[in-house]
Amino acid sequence: MTTATKTTDFQSWSHGHLLRVEEALQRMLPAAEIAPQRLHQAMRYAVLGGGKRVRPLLAVAAGELADADPERALIAGSAVELIHAYSLVHDDLPCMDDDVLRRGKPTCHVEYDEPTALLVGDALQSLAFQLLGEYRLSDDAKSQLEMVKLLAAASGSRGMAGGQAIDLESVGKTLSVPELEFMHIHKTGAIIRAAALLGARCGRLEPQALGQLDQFAKFIGLAFQVVDDFLDAESSTATLGKTAGKDANANKPTYVSAIGVARSRELAGELHMRALDALASFGERALRLRQLAQFIVLRKF
Amino acid sequence: MTTATKTTDFQSWSHGHLLRVEEALQRMLPAAEIAPQRLHQAMRYAVLGGGKRVRPLLAVAAGELADADPERALIAGSAVELIHAYSLVHDDLPCMDDDVLRRGKPTCHVEYDEPTALLVGDALQSLAFQLLGEYRLSDDAKSQLEMVKLLAAASGSRGMAGGQAIDLESVGKTLSVPELEFMHIHKTGAIIRAAALLGARCGRLEPQALGQLDQFAKFIGLAFQVVDDFLDAESSTATLGKTAGKDANANKPTYVSAIGVARSRELAGELHMRALDALASFGERALRLRQLAQFIVLRKF
Numbered sequence: 001m002t003t004a005t006k007t008t009d010f011q012s013w014s015h016g017h018l019l020r021v022e023e024a025l026q027r028m029l030p031a032a033e034i035a036p037q038r039l040h041q042a043m044r045y046a047v048l049g050g051g052k053r054v055r056p057l058l059a060v061a062a063g064e065l066a067d068a069d070p071e072r073a074l075i076a077g078s079a080v081e082l083i084h085a086y087s088l089v090h091d092d093l094p095c096m097d098d099d100v101l102r103r104g105k106p107t108c109h110v111e112y113d114e115p116t117a118l119l120v121g122d123a124l125q126s127l128a129f130q131l132l133g134e135y136r137l138s139d140d141a142k143s144q145l146e147m148v149k150l151l152a153a154a155s156g157s158r159g160m161a162g163g164q165a166i167d168l169e170s171v172g173k174t175l176s177v178p179e180l181e182f183m184h185i186h187k188t189g190a191i192i193r194a195a196a197l198l199g200a201r202c203g204r205l206e207p208q209a210l211g212q213l214d215q216f217a218k219f220i221g222l223a224f225q226v227v228d229d230f231l232d233a234e235s236s237t238a239t240l241g242k243t244a245g246k247d248a249n250a251n252k253p254t255y256v257s258a259i260g261v262a263r264s265r266e267l268a269g270e271l272h273m274r275a276l277d278a279l280a281s282f283g284e285r286a287l288r289l290r291q292l293a294q295f296i297v298l299r300k301f
Numbered sequence: 302m303t304t305a306t307k308t309t310d311f312q313s314w315s316h317g318h319l320l321r322v323e324e325a326l327q328r329m330l331p332a333a334e335i336a337p338q339r340l341h342q343a344m345r346y347a348v349l350g351g352g353k354r355v356r357p358l359l360a361v362a363a364g365e366l367a368d369a370d371p372e373r374a375l376i377a378g379s380a381v382e383l384i385h386a387y388s389l390v391h392d393d394l395p396c397m398d399d400d401v402l403r404r405g406k407p408t409c410h411v412e413y414d415e416p417t418a419l420l421v422g423d424a425l426q427s428l429a430f431q432l433l434g435e436y437r438l439s440d441d442a443k444s445q446l447e448m449v450k451l452l453a454a455a456s457g458s459r460g461m462a463g464g465q466a467i468d469l470e471s472v473g474k475t476l477s478v479p480e481l482e483f484m485h486i487h488k489t490g491a492i493i494r495a496a497a498l499l500g501a502r503c504g505r506l507e508p509q510a511l512g513q514l515d516q517f518a519k520f521i522g523l524a525f526q527v528v529d530d531f532l533d534a535e536s537s538t539a540t541l542g543k544t545a546g547k548d549a550n551a552n553k554p555t556y557v558s559a560i561g562v563a564r565s566r567e568l569a570g571e572l573h574m575r576a577l578d579a580l581a582s583f584g585e586r587a588l589r590l591r592q593l594a595q596f597i598v599l600r601k602f
Contacts, residue, residue: 133450149434
């Protein structure tokens, strides 16, 4: 295949799977007509109709690598996306980042109200774990319990919520690159790794291969954040669909504040290469993961 | 046994298990020295050193009924208690009940700060599911996945978080007793039922017996809330360890505002009787559950 056909091919793969992700999320969220209606409407508002869906696509691609039933990987990826969506709703609250725009729409607490947004986040987290308990995602129930543990650990105080706490503590401080890495490995990286590992656990992958996939996800998760940082500094609010330049305004340490835009772009490229190196032994089987990595690094929003 | 010896016996049973619950929670919460320290300190502050621990005791008593390994029922009960603790932290936030006192101490956001309290609640919810994924709680991993689903459903938008949303919507309204029941079956009842069912699922109980236990938990959960309502109206802040009279101040519909204190006391008695009826077929095996029910109905705080 030429590069051009591969790219077209990726576009059709990702487009198809994006539709399936949206459909799965639609189906798994409680209907807006079910009581309490306002809460369910707000949950649907927060999750549906927006988002790059990088995490579910990673889960699906990792599932393909591990010969998983595609439907299972899709559900596992949707659970991870619900965790991600809840974190955005809580991060946008006035006591956190106090943001009014997300995915080109008013944030959840602006469209609804603050207590509803708080409950939306809480209930989305519960729903994520409900999916992992409810659907059969692995032939081995013990392995599925591992998935519960993995997603919970990635979400909690030693994962995403912990990264958020470190973020709060570092406002106004200058962080070194290793300190930034530590923060982002928790805040963004943990859930991205969980997405890849959960997708793979829907199928079968030897421990060593799981380790390589985890390495890939770790580097691509960091690259994702580095790219986020320079996009925040260089793009417009219209392009991003969320408030641009807010890191600098909030006096938050970022890769851009630590090493500048040019070096951040280089760093994203280096992390991209290290991520690809981790996939070397998989050969063509990791094609979708490589393409996703490229999408993450080259994205404009 | 005379009533007096049974009572003493219950006191020693519950005292022993309360110590075990505290010890288990101590052990399962991340150490305060682990980064991010402030978040871990605040999580420990919110969970440890207070609380009646009704839910873990229910799990342990239901576990005894189902011949469960006591350690397993204790861990399942601790997971439910973490969900309860997270809900208190979020309920106390300024955008919700805006309360400053809980279990005789400043609430989490007063002692720490609002964003930390938000993350404490988020991370405690994750930790609850981490325990259910991490520890072996049932001989049958599929049954343990059912526990994950059960706790998640009880916590989410059609359980506790949903009840909280209904509560928000009903401020300033007059609710009928059936409407109050609907709200409390979600807000308080779902997690109390989950505590009993999770404890039982650590052992073995036939579906019919599980159904009876669920009935018991449903009635005792409602009784718990009715008692809460008249204690809020009649007790002092010092006795309760939380702000007394806050329902009336917040213009919240309660059993007291709907039917008065005297009728609320009668209703608690009726629900207590219906709860005991549901246990009839268990005979002496349900002694601890009966004693717990009595404790819940006769408590002063």
